[in-house]
Amino acid sequence: MNKILIFGHRSPDTDAITSAITFSYLQNELGKDTEAVALGKPTDETQFALNYFDTKTPRVITTAAQETQEVMLVDHNESQQSVPDINKVKVLAVVDHHRIANFQTDNPLFYRAEPVGCTNTIIFKLYKENNVEIPKHIAGLMLSAIISDTLLLKSPTCTEEDVKAAEELAEIAGVEMETYGKELLKAGTDTSNKNASM
Amino acid sequence: MNKILIFGHRSPDTDAITSAITFSYLQNELGKDTEAVALGKPTDETQFALNYFDTKTPRVITTAAQETQEVMLVDHNESQQSVPDINKVKVLAVVDHHRIANFQTDNPLFYRAEPVGCTNTIIFKLYKENNVEIPKHIAGLMLSAIISDTLLLKSPTCTEEDVKAAEELAEIAGVEMETYGKELLKAGTDTSNKNASM
Ligand SMILES: [Mn+2]
Ligand SMILES: [Mn+2]
Ligand SMILES: [Mn+2]
Ligand SMILES: [Mn+2]
Numbered sequence: 001m002n003k004i005l006i007f008g009h010r011s012p013d014t015d016a017i018t019s020a021i022t023f024s025y026l027q028n029e030l031g032k033d034t035e036a037v038a039l040g041k042p043t044d045e046t047q048f049a050l051n052y053f054d055t056k057t058p059r060v061i062t063t064a065a066q067e068t069q070e071v072m073l074v075d076h077n078e079s080q081q082s083v084p085d086i087n088k089v090k091v092l093a094v095v096d097h098h099r100i101a102n103f104q105t106d107n108p109l110f111y112r113a114e115p116v117g118c119t120n121t122i123i124f125k126l127y128k129e130n131n132v133e134i135p136k137h138i139a140g141l142m143l144s145a146i147i148s149d150t151l152l153l154k155s156p157t158c159t160e161e162d163v164k165a166a167e168e169l170a171e172i173a174g175v176e177m178e179t180y181g182k183e184l185l186k187a188g189t190d191t192s193n194k195n196a197s198m
Numbered sequence: 199m200n201k202i203l204i205f206g207h208r209s210p211d212t213d214a215i216t217s218a219i220t221f222s223y224l225q226n227e228l229g230k231d232t233e234a235v236a237l238g239k240p241t242d243e244t245q246f247a248l249n250y251f252d253t254k255t256p257r258v259i260t261t262a263a264q265e266t267q268e269v270m271l272v273d274h275n276e277s278q279q280s281v282p283d284i285n286k287v288k289v290l291a292v293v294d295h296h297r298i299a300n301f302q303t304d305n306p307l308f309y310r311a312e313p314v315g316c317t318n319t320i321i322f323k324l325y326k327e328n329n330v331e332i333p334k335h336i337a338g339l340m341l342s343a344i345i346s347d348t349l350l351l352k353s354p355t356c357t358e359e360d361v362k363a364a365e366e367l368a369e370i371a372g373v374e375m376e377t378y379g380k381e382l383l384k385a386g387t388d389t390s391n392k393n394a395s396m
Pocket of ligand 4: 207
């Protein structure tokens with residue numbers, strides 16, 4: 001049986017890359033055999049977060065069906081934002097904070113969407129619900145995604161739940177949120193290939 | 199501002215009717231102004247459960263847009279199973295245990311699907327996550343739906359989570375599961391308009 005692949009959307013932003021990593025860690029703790037991969041290279045902002053929290057950059061895939069039968073999607077659901085052969089694999093789970101469109105399955109699945117500012121805010125709740133401890137580097141990656149998607153908690157999409165999660169995650173990650181957040185966003189401003197969508 | 203309407207699928211089974219009632223009670227406890235309605239009359243089985251737990255039969259609607267702008271869907275998501283003018287209203291939330299198809303939104307929403315035997319098993323978890331106490335009659339209706347959808351925990355779709363929920367709910371509802379379950383299913387066998395889908 002092959003590993004279940006977990007990935008975010010094409011032209012990945014920090015939430016897309018890190019939510020694959022943080023959701024994969026959770027799934028593996030719960031007994032599944034999963035691997036976080038990506039549909040593109042990390043931006044400079046994302047790479048800054050990965051380096052800061054000493055995390056391996058996920059490998060980039062261009063097909064899923066050639067190596068697995070089962071996938072989990074994070075930070076997206078629309079097929080045109082997903083792996084090109086998404087219709088050839090079974091989607092076991094989705095965790096997302098976007099509208100639902102161009103998505104369908106043949107079988108019941110786990111789908112968790114909430115109208116919050118960041119996918120990692122939902123994944124943070126899933127750790128709590130499943131009583132799985134959040135390691136320091138995972139907390140740092142989740143925090144980075146929330147900072148990125150909500151522009152340091154200032155975007156109109158930011159909710160109370162994002163703020164609460166970010167505060168708790170900063171503590172676990174051992175960083176001062178404002179200081180780290182400004183460094184992270186600054187690292188992203190140098191890049192030209194940054195994806196505008198969150 | 200009009201009430202948010204909550205309803206299950208057309209040709210409603212016990213899960214469709216009761217999950218609207220149990221999810222509406224939860225939403226109201228959380229501060230929303232919602233009403234549970236139905237897309238059809240209850241079957242004899244469902245009416246037995248409503249009578250047993252002293253609960254008003256939800257009124258039947260044939261349109262949503264004429265009285266509200268916002269709805270929540272339970273026990274279904276596909277538009278052809280929903281209210282005919284579903285595309286004229288905003289779907290705020292979905293709680294379901296079926297595949298996802300023919301469903302799309304313009305905005306982010308709350309979507310909670312799990313591959314379990316009954317929508318009420320998921321709603322049971324939502325009460326726990328939100329620390330809302332389950333009243334006796336709500337527990338009885340949830341239990342009735344689980345018994346109905348899983349044929350007294352014997353269907354292939356029944357999961358450990360359904361069993362766990364049913365046991366706890368029987369205790370809150372103050373009924374012996376086997377005895378009550380057989381009475382409930384027997385009440386349903388007299389009807390000719392029972393919907394085969396669960
Ligand atoms: Mn995101
Ligand atoms: Mn994103
Ligand atoms: Mn059902
Ligand atoms: Mn049903």
